[in-house]
Amino acid sequence: MIHQFLPPDWKLSEHLKRAYEHSKTVANAARIIANRVSTLDEEVAYTFGIMHDVGKFYLPEAEKYKHPRVGYELLRDKYPNVALICLTHPFPDFGAYEHILHYHHNDESEAKKVFELLSQVKKTIYMELIQFCDKISRVNDYIPWEKKLNWYLKTYGLDPNEMTKQYSVHLQKIKQKLDDMTGEDVYKLLKIQP
DSSP, rough: OOGGGSSGGGGGGHHHHHHHHHHHHHHHHHHHHHHTOTTSOOOHHHHHHHHGGGGGGSSGGGGGGHHHHHHHHHHHTTTTHHHHHHTTTOTOOOHHHHHHHTTTTTTTHHHHHHHHHHTTTTOOOOHHHHHHHHHHHHHHSBBHHHHHHHHHHHHHTTOOOHHHHHHHHHHHHHHHHHHHHHHOOOOOOOOTOO
């Protein structure tokens, strides 16, 4: 499905090749987890995972923070459920304005648009699944979300704050939900080293 939405020259960009590989990694994790849960469809989970970052393919690297809304707008008419995955995947705290503003590099106009859209969305388990899989996936492998969050904070020179704590609480709740649904620690299921 994703190939019909990729610009013809996307393979010329190292940034976009990494985004594509990351999307495949997210999709594979989502499929593996969904395979263990009778109420989830593994192919739907895979599709959501492979499509979650499609908005990045339409933005310069400096504006990639806008990709949730761009992906949403690209898909909302023809594939509304996939569009909602694009919109919601970066936000496990699901709509805390401070996180949305931070994610959008203090671009208040973009943050307000996303906040307004998110305020109308009802959370689903597929949204949480992709949020979690995105947070544990690098380009070609998986790490605990705690380590990825620490890497992010260090890479961007950010100090942990109340927003980080709330973000962590939501991610831990999603992990626990997925552990319960699969009957197994999803880190073990995905062979993630602590």
